Amino acid sequence: MGYRNSFYSTQGVVDDSGATSFMKLNRSSSSTNFYKKLTLSDACSSRSVVSLRCVECGAHPTATHNRIVGGTAATQGQWPWQVSLHFQGVHLCGGSIITPRWILTAAHCVATIHLRNAQNWMVFAGILRQSLMIHKEGIPVEKVIPHPSYNSKTKNNDIALLKLQTPLAFNDSVKPVCLPNPGLGLDPNQQSWISGWGATYFRGKTSEELNSASVPLIENSRCNSKLLYHNLITPEMICAGFLQGRVDACQGDSGGPLVTDKNGIWWLIGDTSWGYGCADTFRPGVYANVTVFMDWLSRQMRVNS
Numbered sequence: 001m002g003y004r005n006s007f008y009s010t011q012g013v014v015d016d017s018g019a020t021s022f023m024k025l026n027r028s029s030s031s032t033n034f035y036k037k038l039t040l041s042d043a044c045s046s047r048s049v050v051s052l053r054c055v056e057c058g059a060h061p062t063a064t065h066n067r068i069v070g071g072t073a074a075t076q077g078q079w080p081w082q083v084s085l086h087f088q089g090v091h092l093c094g095g096s097i098i099t100p101r102w103i104l105t106a107a108h109c110v111a112t113i114h115l116r117n118a119q120n121w122m123v124f125a126g127i128l129r130q131s132l133m134i135h136k137e138g139i140p141v142e143k144v145i146p147h148p149s150y151n152s153k154t155k156n157n158d159i160a161l162l163k164l165q166t167p168l169a170f171n172d173s174v175k176p177v178c179l180p181n182p183g184l185g186l187d188p189n190q191q192s193w194i195s196g197w198g199a200t201y202f203r204g205k206t207s208e209e210l211n212s213a214s215v216p217l218i219e220n221s222r223c224n225s226k227l228l229y230h231n232l233i234t235p236e237m238i239c240a241g242f243l244q245g246r247v248d249a250c251q252g253d254s255g256g257p258l259v260t261d262k263n264g265i266w267w268l269i270g271d272t273s274w275g276y277g278c279a280d281t282f283r284p285g286v287y288a289n290v291t292v293f294m295d296w297l298s299r300q301m302r303v304n305s
């Protein structure tokens with residue numbers, strides 16, 4: 001149960017699995033190995049379980065040599081979890097693969113009645129160029145689940161899940177990113193990466209190529225300062241970028257990943273949400289803070305699987 005390469009579910013979920021066999025944790029065991037403290041039991045009187053679902057995620061791309069605003073073109077397999085979400089045949093948002101059946105994106109990409117309709121969406125994975133997508137078959141979407149507390153005015157809780165009709169086949173160009181475990185331990189200015197087919201300048205058009213750029217995280221207290229976003233940043237958001245601007249996510253990057261490499265594994269710490277303009281001074285990008293949504297995410301995937 002060492003979940004280094006897997007994603008965490010929550011403690012104390014009510015067990016509705018119908019399981020008849022459990023592992024119980026013997027706290028008084030003197031053994032240091034966690035698995036040796038587990039004893040087999042045919043009952044769980046508390047009905048409160050720890051649920052883990054394992055997925056190999058966040059692997060470092062095997063073949064890298066190496067817009068967004070101020071970024072560079074990505075190479076095949078560099079960001080294998082990045083997907084393009086087409087609404088009625090047009091790229092509208094980015095997303096991240098988290099399991100073969102689930103894509104994480106922004107609520108504002110899917111939050112109107114029109115946008116919530118799963119039939120209007122197609123997901124493209126493992127393709128770098130927009131012009132190549134129209135010749136390929138996208139993966140149809142079965143279910144669209146925006147966060148129920150998403151606020152379109154403040155952009156708070158800007159996170160959503162798409163369930164695919166058919167599971168993705170993973171390969172060198174199509175792989176999931178890891179969801180963050182609590183206590184991931186990020187530095188205040190942790191180097192992170194953003195990617196997407198968004199505009200390469202403010203009010204520009206969607207980019208033909210997938211672009212990416214490195215941006216440092218910015219602490220919420222700093223991002224909420226008067227000079228920056230003056231208390232518009234909630235605990236459900238995180239900021240990343242440069243105070244001098246120049247590098248940033250932009251329109252069309254929304255829903256796409258903000259990832260960081262920690263201990264040799266890539267973790268999804270944000271999904272692109274909003275910002276004033278693109279790459280302006282004192283206007284960093286704002287991302288939904290994926291870590292705080294872990295319980296909601298695991299629950300949605302569990303009850304809708």
Ligand code: 4AZ
Pocket residue numbers: 248249250251252253254272273274275276277278279284285286
């Ligand atoms: C957008 O409109 C958008 N500079 C996304 C990100 C940013 C601004 C706008 C951040 O989807």
